Amino acid sequence: xSIMEYNGSAVVxxxxxxxxxxxxxxxxxxxxxxxxxxxxxIFKMHDQLFVGISGLxxxxxxxxxxxxxxxKLYELREERNIKPSVFANMVSSMLYERRFGPYFIEPVIxxxxxxxxxxxxxxxxxxxxxxxxxxxNDFLVAGTTTDQLYGVCEAMYxxxxxxxxxxxxxxxxxxxxxDRDCLSGWGAIVxxxxxxxxxxxxxxxxxx
Amino acid sequence: xxxxxxxxxxxEHMTGTSIMAVEFNGGVVxxxxxxxxxxxxxxxxxxxxxxxxxxxxYCCRSGSAADTQAIAxxxxxxxxxxxxxxxxxxxxxxxxxxxxxxxYTNRESLMAGIICAxxxxxxxxxxxxxxxxxxxxxxxxxxxxSGSTYIYGHCDATFxxxxxxxxxxxxxxxxxxxxxxxDGSSGGVVRMAVISAAGVEREVVTGDxxxxxxxx
Numbered sequence: 001x002s003i004m005e006y007n008g009s010a011v012v013x014x015x016x017x018x019x020x021x022x023x024x025x026x027x028x029x030x031x032x033x034x035x036x037x038x039x040x041x042i043f044k045m046h047d048q049l050f051v052g053i054s055g056l057x058x059x060x061x062x063x064x065x066x067x068x069x070x071x072k073l074y075e076l077r078e079e080r081n082i083k084p085s086v087f088a089n090m091v092s093s094m095l096y097e098r099r100f101g102p103y104f105i106e107p108v109i110x111x112x113x114x115x116x117x118x119x120x121x122x123x124x125x126x127x128x129x130x131x132x133x134x135x136x137n138d139f140l141v142a143g144t145t146t147d148q149l150y151g152v153c154e155a156m157y158x159x160x161x162x163x164x165x166x167x168x169x170x171x172x173x174x175x176x177x178x179d180r181d182c183l184s185g186w187g188a189i190v191x192x193x194x195x196x197x198x199x200x201x202x203x204x205x206x207x208x
Numbered sequence: 209x210x211x212x213x214x215x216x217x218x219x220e221h222m223t224g225t226s227i228m229a230v231e232f233n234g235g236v237v238x239x240x241x242x243x244x245x246x247x248x249x250x251x252x253x254x255x256x257x258x259x260x261x262x263x264x265x266y267c268c269r270s271g272s273a274a275d276t277q278a279i280a281x282x283x284x285x286x287x288x289x290x291x292x293x294x295x296x297x298x299x300x301x302x303x304x305x306x307x308x309x310x311x312y313t314n315r316e317s318l319m320a321g322i323i324c325a326x327x328x329x330x331x332x333x334x335x336x337x338x339x340x341x342x343x344x345x346x347x348x349x350x351x352x353x354s355g356s357t358y359i360y361g362h363c364d365a366t367f368x369x370x371x372x373x374x375x376x377x378x379x380x381x382x383x384x385x386x387x388x389x390x391d392g393s394s395g396g397v398v399r400m401a402v403i404s405a406a407g408v409e410r411e412v413v414t415g416d417x418x419x420x421x422x423x424x
Contacts, residue, residue: 005248029392031392032224032354034390034392038424179250180253182249182250182392
């Protein structure tokens, strides 16, 4: 079993019309044994920036702590919130610093940022474990359930969904995908980020 | 250059599993989860692991899906022929014995953990467990599969002698629900069957109706 499958996780992010959503499962397990069903894998950096981290649990915690530290330092120096695209570059270079002894994680960065002529443009980005960035404008997946998530997301995604619709779609995609993976599931949490609020909902799911 | 392949292309189908069987006065209650995995991909989430050998004898399969399906087919063939030769329904001990013969002789090549259970008119309800090495032993109740490791304590604490049929069904359902909740390779629905003089009654308990315990 590869080191990325030691703990197991499912993270998915999707864009909508002036909103983004990010969702993950809540399982904490060691190989096939489940130890807890309340593990948070998505972390808020600020009101318009969330990062979900999949992969080895110990590295997930360490990277979250390091990112929070660097984000806070940025905010102290710049006296403003860090933009998601800048944050993504920071994640990428931090992971590449460890090119030959990497953190065994795959982060998914998700947020809203203002561009030159538009406000609140959805931004999602994922990197591999050594920092190669991947940008799309529809959806991104990470974790042990990626094969299953690609299938359901490709089928169910449509562009420019309103927040309620986006919530429904991302939830159904995640629940359907984790039903086909032994290493993820045991609950799910979804954050929908809109320009004026963040709505967080925990989903009731199969506990197997 | 070696192309890395996902494990669901190269791994064997395994029934990770939680299986169980309990004797009561007048028959047996058998139960299993419904998950078959290839690596960590769930190939079938509604598998039937309670396999008919004869009308009065069933087996619960755990381990390699291919091995246990092949063994069950061969045992069913032998028992079918035997029942014609003796002119009546075969005994559960005979079925367990055939399972043991196959599992022991081919122990190096097989990965099969089987619980053989049923009812016959000589000894009533019987449960025989045939784990990996090919031994065969009769037990008042037996648990098997990867999920069983999580419920040994629970079963030892909850089992009582001389339970009724309904108490046995509740015992099996609760134990399997607990195992499925902790073991990654078990899950889906709980399939149960009650085998007695009257025949077999099968039942499925779906995920939403499973008992829920403390969830951390």
